[in-house]
Amino acid sequence: MTLRRKLEEKFFHALSALFALxxxxxxxxxIWSIFQKGISALSWQMxxxxxxxxxxxxxxxxxxxxxxxxxxxxxxxxxxxxIISLPxxxxxxxxxxxxxxxLTGIRFFLDVLWGVPSxxxxxxxxxxxxxxxxKTSLGAGIITVAVMIAPIMIRAMDxxxxxxxxxxxxxAYALGSTKTETAYKIFFRQALPxxxxxxxxxxxxxxxxxASVLFTxxxxxxxxxxxxDPAATLPLSIFFQLGSPYDEVQSRAxxxxxxxxxxxxxxxxxxxxxxxxxxxxK
Numbered sequence: 001m002t003l004r005r006k007l008e009e010k011f012f013h014a015l016s017a018l019f020a021l022x023x024x025x026x027x028x029x030x031i032w033s034i035f036q037k038g039i040s041a042l043s044w045q046m047x048x049x050x051x052x053x054x055x056x057x058x059x060x061x062x063x064x065x066x067x068x069x070x071x072x073x074x075x076x077x078x079x080x081x082x083i084i085s086l087p088x089x090x091x092x093x094x095x096x097x098x099x100x101x102x103l104t105g106i107r108f109f110l111d112v113l114w115g116v117p118s119x120x121x122x123x124x125x126x127x128x129x130x131x132x133x134x135k136t137s138l139g140a141g142i143i144t145v146a147v148m149i150a151p152i153m154i155r156a157m158d159x160x161x162x163x164x165x166x167x168x169x170x171x172a173y174a175l176g177s178t179k180t181e182t183a184y185k186i187f188f189r190q191a192l193p194x195x196x197x198x199x200x201x202x203x204x205x206x207x208x209x210x211a212s213v214l215f216t217x218x219x220x221x222x223x224x225x226x227x228x229d230p231a232a233t234l235p236l237s238i239f240f241q242l243g244s245p246y247d248e249v250q251s252r253a254x255x256x257x258x259x260x261x262x263x264x265x266x267x268x269x270x271x272x273x274x275x276x277x278x279x280x281x282k
Contacts, residue, residue, distance in 0.1 A: 031261065038254025046255060051221040056240060058248045061221075063256055066237035068223040070260075072138060073233055074207035077145035081202055084150050086195075089157035090183040094169070107158065113151035119211035121148040126215035136218030139227030144216045145209065149202040156201050160194030161187060204264055210235035234260045 045062055052061035096103045125144035134140060164187055172182040188195075210233070218230030219240070234256055241253035 034254050034257045034261065038251060038256070038258045041248070041251035041255040042258060046252065047259065050223065055221070056244050056249055058246045063232075063234070063237050063252070063259070065221055065223050066232040066234045066256065067259065069138070069217070069220075069231035070207050070234045070263075072224060073141050073145060073213065073217065073231060074203055076142045077149060077206045078199060078203045080142060080146040081150040081153050081206075082199060084146070085153040085157055085198075085202075086188075089154050089161055090187060092154075092158055093161040093164075094179050094183045094187065097166075097169075107155065110151045110155050110158075114155060117211070118148055118209050119214075121145075122212040122215045125212070129216065135228075136216055136230050137228045138217060138224045138231040141213045141217030141231060141233075142227070144212050145206045148209070148212050149205050152205060153198050153202040156198035157191070157195055160191045160198065163194075164190050200268060203267060207233075207263065207267075208235060208260065210239055234263075 045060070047062060047067065048064060049060075049062035050065045051063070052059055055061040092103060092106060096106070121144055125140060125147075129136065129140055168186060168190070169182055172186050177186070213233055214236065217233065217236075219232050219236055220230040221232070222229075224231040238253045238256045238260070241249050241256065244250060244253075
């Protein structure tokens with residue numbers, strides 16, 4: 001029996017290592033393919049200029065409009081989602097901690113919302129726009145993306161808050177703290193490093209999604225100046241450029257993908273460093 005367990009352990013260890021190597025290989029292959037096809041089209045002109053006439057026909061210009069639009073959209077929607085998600089996650093783990101069935105139902109509902117395809121959120125936002133008589137705009141895209149990433153952020157924060165010992169909450173009550181003080185002065189500080197991961201997940205989903213903003217933000221060759229202006233994003237820019245019959249424009253699409261990968265990589269590293277710094281202070 002002992003020998004059998006050892007063989008099973010070795011088998012599953014080797015299987016796990018094989019799948020891990022396979023995932024790494026696929027990831028490296030995807031990144032390498034994108035770099036190989038897009039690095040020749042990447043230039044300072046492409047990053048620093050708005051599209052000029054005939055850009056999608058191989059003419060001059062860049063994707064500054066898409067870069068700025070993506071940052072505006074992702075940062076604003078992440079901030080809005082954080083404002084919504086933080087009190088909800090704290091309420092679940094402070095006020096509803098004794099109501100297990102209710103808490104389980106809320107978590108199940110949030111998991112369902114997490115799994116809803118982003119195109120459904122885009123269609124929902126489009127229907128609301130029509131009902132309110134609004135036009136596609138940066139503000140509409142921000143609201144749509146915030147609604148889409150809020151369940152992700154809430155559940156990620158919830159998982160972090162679940163790791164905080166219940167004894168810490170009981171000690172705070174014993175010292176005379178209210179539930180609100182316990183939530184924001186104790187639980188929030190304890191979970192702050194983990195919240196960075198939650199923000200990272202939400203930001204990554206927001207800046208890399210195309211379907212949810214396809215019907216709500218519109219598209220423009222200019223950097224948006226106000227919330228009522230339409231906005232371009234990097235995913236939509238990549239989508240439109242890949243649909244071009246010109247090889248030069250398709251190469252620009254891969255160059256745009258390189259920029260998007262670089263942005264996500266920088267945000268990921270920054271979040272990791274922030275999380276590590278928070279843990280070291282503890």
